[in-house]
Amino acid sequence: MASSSLSSIYSPSSSFKSEVKSIHRITSSQLGSIYLHNKSRFHVHAVAREVSASLSAGNNDVVHKLKKENVGLEKNPNALWKRYVDWLYQHKELGLYLDISRVGFTDGFLEEMEPRLQKAFKDMVDLEKGAIANPDEGRMVGHYWLRSPHLAPNSFLRLQIENTLEAVCQFANDVVSGKIKTPSGGRFMQILSVGIGGSALGPQFVAEALAPDNPPLKIRFIDNTDPAGIDHQIAQLGPELASTLVIVISKSGGTPETRNGLLEVQKAFREAGLIFAKQGVAITQENSLLDNTARIEGWLARFPMFDWVGGRTSEMSAVGLLPAALQGIDIREMLAGAALMDEANRTTVVRDNPAALLALCWYWATDGVGSKDMVVLPYKDSLLLFSRYLQQLVMESLGKEFDLDGNRVNQGISVYGNKGSTDQHAYIQQLREGVHNFFATFIEVLRDRPPGHDWELEPGVTCGDYLFGMLQGTRSALYSNDRESITVTVQEVTPRSVGALVALYERAVGIYASLVNINAYHQPGVEAGKKAAGEVLALQKRVLQVLNEASCKQPVEPLTLDEIAERCHCEDDIEMIYKIIAHMAANDRALIAEGNCGTPQSIRVFLGECNVDELYA
């Protein structure tokens, strides 16, 4: 919407405009950027004064922010409808629409962003041609080739992709048809997927979105190192463990949570008298620890993950495709949907490029610094996990401390969400009226249920009409309180539309990363947490050693926390030692002789059993 049309709708008197311009020495266009609707004369003067002061101080960032703060959302229904029609993006073949009319960007903003978007498009061309788009890790970024192998920069990579897809389809067919059998000669009926982060979130989202009611194989997930959670999954399988295909997914092949999940599942197999290798499948990089284990132990199958595909963009690799195919999901359709969306996102005409439009809206809504959170609300139960999936895709990609030039920028956009209308009953109150720290994304699905099943639960109204009404009502209610929103609409939840949604957001993240000049494809921050966890476990081993020595004495010598810390030579880590002891005591692995964990300095600890062998180890 042009600022000229804004002013023609809400034009204050020209004498008032002249007055503001002359008092504050600002130009017509600067005044035009200051939204006047519903603002008192006093407020307009106050804003103009600040704009003028910032301009004379040469502070353009502040000006940009002030301009933005004072651009309100369009309230005139006709103008709003025009804005809707002007900006509505449609992908005919995919049946996908993008509505950004409820984001208040101005023409000036678009102009300002155009060169940066063109630079982002150029970055994307280079990336797709095989540039080292992940410089910190020295890696290419090739998830777009997975659905368009002809784009891979060389025939070796193209063949790798095509052969893997072929192998995935073949294996899935053979399992589903019963050609590949369980050790006892029956059919595989369940999948137990073991993996975390990018090696779980895509498969979880897609299973929830697309698995049929009665899939050929039903999927379960172990995506944590929570022993109770693992026990629960294994207990739920019970005797069905014998007909369960276990897919262990880890790009690196060394993620501790996944390794633990595998060890726990292997123990369950042993206890049930089953041979794990005959039911185990690995998806991992060639020659990783997991790959070598699977090869040496002779697992049923192994599929590769490629160096140039990141975990959070791996849904279209074997990581996402194998579990999906085993559940009877048409993976070629998923790939086709993603390829069509990628194609649309290659245009350099911003208004025809849905990913660029999304990235642009994110930039506008968050000032390009993540000042607002992205609330994702799919109004469809089957898309429940989309926001969770996007959480990793967006936050791990954009949440970066440094930009590509080494400046500290602390970038990112927080993502959260659940589903509508359910969560209207949880957090819409705050979104509508509370702290204004977000913009919303509605995901709308036009088809309520398969044809022939609908009925009117009141005259003229179906159950799906209510869901539709809730979405539209919430969008309007947020808008009328100046809360911006984007709406992505798909015709139906199909493999094709899900593939397109994944591709749309992957690309939007890549473009946004270029706009803010960061590397979207590494995750250095995650390493810090992993390293710290390793240090805690190393400290725990030292604590155990010290306790063991004291507990092997006659009589047993219970130790205070200070004594343990001193003997570990880790006085500075006393708090962590206390936490280690409290955790071990709660799990009967340490005994408290005196005091209790509520008063840390009072406790004296020993081990129930001393291990003499370890003393001399």
Ligand SMILES: O=P(O)(O)OC[C@H]1O[C@H](O)[C@H](O)[C@@H](O)[C@@H]1O
């Ligand atoms: O697939 P894996 O190597 O086991 O990694 C699983 C996950 O580990 C870390 O948390 C990374 O930050 C994620 O990007 C990755 O998806």
